Amino acid sequence: MSTVQGAAPRRGRSLPFKLPARSGLQEYTLVGVVLLLLIVGAILEPDAFLTSDNMLNVLRQASVVGVIAIGMTFVIATSGIDLSVGSMAAAASVAGGQLADSGSLMFVLGALGMGVLLGGINAGAIAYGKVVPFIATLAMFTMARGLGLWMSDKQPVSIFDLEFVRWFGNGEVLGIPSAAVVFLAVTALAWVLLNRTPYGRYVVAVGGNREAARIAGVNVRRIVFSVYVISGLCVGIAAILLSGRLASASPIVGNLYELDAIAAVVIGGTALAGGRASIVGTFLGVITFALIFNLLTLMDLATEIQQVTKGLIILAAVLIQRRER
Amino acid sequence: MSTVQGAAPRRGRSLPFKLPARSGLQEYTLVGVVLLLLIVGAILEPDAFLTSDNMLNVLRQASVVGVIAIGMTFVIATSGIDLSVGSMAAAASVAGGQLADSGSLMFVLGALGMGVLLGGINAGAIAYGKVVPFIATLAMFTMARGLGLWMSDKQPVSIFDLEFVRWFGNGEVLGIPSAAVVFLAVTALAWVLLNRTPYGRYVVAVGGNREAARIAGVNVRRIVFSVYVISGLCVGIAAILLSGRLASASPIVGNLYELDAIAAVVIGGTALAGGRASIVGTFLGVITFALIFNLLTLMDLATEIQQVTKGLIILAAVLIQRRER
């Protein structure tokens, strides 16, 4: 048919890979934003900002919220949301702290276990209890916080002598902070899972069109369930990194992590409506916010100025990468 | 035509009445939840809870977040979100405080003005800057907070002698707390606006199917713009009630109001995806949370127990009104 012959090549040339290209655009513009931040920073803080030391520092700082944001990406891809990550992180680190006497391994298991457990409760309420994610995770937002305070009796537990856990705070692998290494590893794994496995495809499908996914034979419930468990697992990992860096397990950490994580995911091009997800975007989003925070502190501006500036920078950043809806 | 008669019962019967059953049910089940809370409360706290005094107290307590939640309902109906309401409330009350010397009227104008202004900035960024609502209002979330601190020079301003403003805190109309009266009035107005005017239809239509609304000749941009201004206006009103209650204009009030408001809206049956909005539902949602809070206070539980209980109650509440997504 002439249409085809005429058309195919023309379109082929003019736009290869429409979908990747589009969400790609997102990612590229974010790269632009990051570069811009680096340049601006280098100008404003010539000797402190653009040093390999500080860059590694930023990477380390990004790691905690970063790992959480990666998990959040899966949740949001299914058009869900997880408000409980911050308090879950506190609960998980406290849970680890309770086992601190039995050594690093138990700490790690405790933190991961608590993360998965609480994530599983979210998952159950949402996938089987049919509670809207916002409300279910809001309930967990307050429950997990209470749980952490209760388990810890409101006292931080020092884990100073858990060498292995603390290694995540001060250790290095080939000069790269170990926390950052974990973050990068989680990111890479998540990328493969989301972009190169049927599971990842199903996750996005469920977010894009639940009914269509179901008719195509996707086990919607199981997928929805799984993403909140993944989120919980990532929170557990983040809790380990955080405790390692703090050398203590405290019930009062993790405030506003949910906002930071969701913001990173959204600015990274994953649609809150679901159906589109970008791990690379999330990674860059996390870095963007970490750079903004780092730069503002380096400049030692007054709080109020800092907050206003932060807001303006965020706006500028997204205006640079103007998004339809 | 007889074909139709033949067909009529068939088609009529075959309509699966899922939706209205759902959203209608929503409101009713929430009534159920409220009643249940009242009963439980009456049992747990026989002499303190179910007194007219305490009920009016609850109504007054609900009013600040309540007014904000009403505005939020419009935003969410368009599938948007406004994270900045809490900090905007602080900024608005501070703005009023700056004008406190010139009397109550100026205070009111200042608060409303600031609310509308900041809301307008959100609106512009979203409707014209095409920034995703989550990010735009997140930017405002930090900017407004900074603005409040900056204007107030981090000092709360006492507005002790602004009789009129304080009337909103301690005044009454026919035995009903004036703040509650304002809340009820705003609710009623909003209900008419949303359910009985073309504007309200457009708001829902834009949230339900932007493209369909556009080709029907709805000015989508203007609608999107307007809802964030409405949200800002409601925040301004709430700020006045708040300052009246506290007899001071403080830059650090309003923490987590965004979560409270959104939760009330969502539990009230307005879909975060937009397209379905219920003012009555929001009202009941606000009351539900206010009752939970009031009851927990009366029961004199330790913070951590309180938090866990609160989470459980919320879960129970929504499980009672199980929602299909």
Added chain:
Amino acid sequence: MSTATPILSVRGLVKHYPGAKALDGVDFDVQAGEVHCLLGPNGAGKSTLIKCVSGAVEPTSGQVLVDGEPLPTGTPSASLAHGVATIYQELDLVEDLRVYDSIFLGHEPRKLGGLLDRAQMKRRTRELLERLDHANIPVDARVGQLRPAAQQVVSIARALSHDVRLLIMDEPSAILDDNEVETLFGVVRRLKADGVGVVYISHRLDEVARIGDRVSVLSDGRTVATGLPADTPPDVLVEKMVGRKVEQLFPDRATASGGGADGAAAAPALELRGLARAPEVKPTSFAVAPGEVLGIGGLVGAGRTELLRLIYGLDKPDAGEVHVHGQRLKPANPRAAIRTGLGMAPEDRKSQGLLLDWSLARNVTLADLPRFAPRGGVLSINGERQAAAEQLRALKTVPDDADRIVRELSGGNQQKVVLARWLLRECKVLLLDEPTRGVDVGAKAEIYGVIANLAKAGLAVVVVSSEMPELIGLCTRILVMREGEIVAEVAGDEATELELLRHAVAPTDTAPVLEETA
């Protein structure tokens, strides 16, 4: 008539999409009081053309004149103000709104104080639905609960709710059965008499003769023929559309490999035993042999879609069993159904078939992903793309570039993507609900061919269609459904439209319908 200034005249209209020339300089006139049929293959640019007129899309260049005066482009409200009302191909309703709200969205009648005059809205809605013989659609039901067909009626009512000078209809009959189409035509004729101009887009050529006055043919964004008389013989039109003769629309009729049209003889590939779900489907039993194409006809709302949903396990049956090659299916479990070799192309491609923002490739492979993730469960993206492209080419999808976004495809081509998914996944039994809805003649022939080949290869195919000729031309056997039960079985080679229609409508209804159609 041709001397009067035309109600609508389109001059040199061009619309470029990134990577696609939808319109490439189209000229097009519509006179007052005429029904102007617009034909063209999938992707020709018909919808784009009328969207440019209705203001839904901004043309790249060119002019749209209404009553001789140029129309501001890209502003739907302006077009509506000029009396240009449009029924879009893809349903354009807000599912959350109630029927009367949807109909008056954008031009609500108001009481003083600017409040909605809901009483008037409901009254006029009833009148409109009355006019369309659908008084039975509850005016305050939410649109989202209505079946596609009922929704289509609502959008028609919506178009009529404006005082319309020019009525544009983009494949309104695609979801409707002959009955409803005839009712619609009745309305159109009345409008015509009132001097309203009508643009009518359809892929059902028989409708041209029934309702049309003049015909224009669009292909690859250009007008290849305009102002032809309505009695132009179909095969001429077809040739102009698809640029070649379609010698044979229907392939040789498939026959159950078990021998003879009698499916029961062979071990059935698909067998229903008293499958039921009140109220849509009464207890239903039948068997389909391998190599058989079973057609299910009936009026809209007869329960055909619901029946397929039950077989496939999308809804929970009240009673009954489904057996595939002797193996009983887990009820209400699509995954089990798929595993045992069932496949289904749903009726409503947009809400149930496709992920509109995904590439064609991803949409096609969704149901069969594990195949592309052999070692270590890692997907081979290229493998996916090639396999998908193959199927798309087989169906002559335009474009067949597997990386394009489905949303950007024309309606008919989207339909082909849904089919491609199930062709890709080799299944034993294929359930097709309105498989050729919105597909052009050329492509129809392709699809029929594919179906026949699948049958030859031993698949059992169940085709639900509201197009009687399709059923008659394609199927080995045809079951007719009415009010949720099978009321007749006719051998494909003996069936006639009249007979099927007689079974489809309740006996009491027969007379008037025949009058109408005669």
Added chain:
Amino acid sequence: GDDEESGGDGAAAAAAETQASPASGTGEGGKVKIAFSAPGADHGWMAAITENAREQAEKSGDVELIAAEGVTDSAAQADQIETLIAQKPDALVMLPNEGDALTPVAQKATAAGIPVVVIDRALSAPGASRSFITGDNYGIGWQAGNYFADQLKCKGNVVEIQGIAGIAVTEDRSKGFRDALKRRCQNGIKIVASQPADFVPDKGLSVMENILQAQKQIDAVYTHDDDMAEGVVSAIENAGREDEMFLTGAGGSKAAMDRIEAGGLYRATFLYNPSMSASAITMAKMIVQKQGFEELAEPEVPSQVTVPATTVTKENVGDLKDLGF
């Protein structure tokens, strides 16, 4: 004014203005019914405040405590207290989230003939409360300033990690510190960075990590809170710069005192002792029972008591350790 006499509750500067306290009917079993409200115990110090109050009530036997906690927002606390007042207690003991904001409710209670004892944060209207017991936030800053002046011999680079921006506690602790440094050393000591970390360790960690990047030479760090200091310490230790500087906290937590005893980075903390809530309960009880402190000349409970901000160092930590919380 703040006085340096060491010792606990008794030692006090009684200001002139005292008011007759109408001792209303006592609670069941002749017990004194005392209502208690403090912000959410989501923080070590605040937790201790509530704990001590509860313990004191237990100990004294003839006190029936109805406590409300768990809020983090002034308006919410106002609501809580109203709920408490509705239960007609003999006295009200409150730690206001914000002094100004909680003044109206305090007045309401006073007007209702319920004597109010305020902890920690001053109300904005005279006569709103019967008595006020506070630690000495300005004093903490002042003590710290003097301590730094001595230790650093009036020269060097100092970093200040503040609490929550905009609240009186933070502002006072900051002001006292700067005033003392100015008076003792003019500009000898440079405050090279001053950033808020909201009293939480994880924020303290990241903020300090960034500051460590910016500041190549830091001689001492002044933190506004012991819990938060945990994070700051970790940041310094992870960077391996613990020998370059010393650090002080505030409040007097057990963990901090242990570190001080162990010696090293954590050099001192300044008491802001949560025991004051226990004293407040006692004072409230005595007010209701119309008693005064025997050792004092006045027959009544003083209307203001200020607990000194004792400096805790390696030298005296031994004696003060049991005050740690």
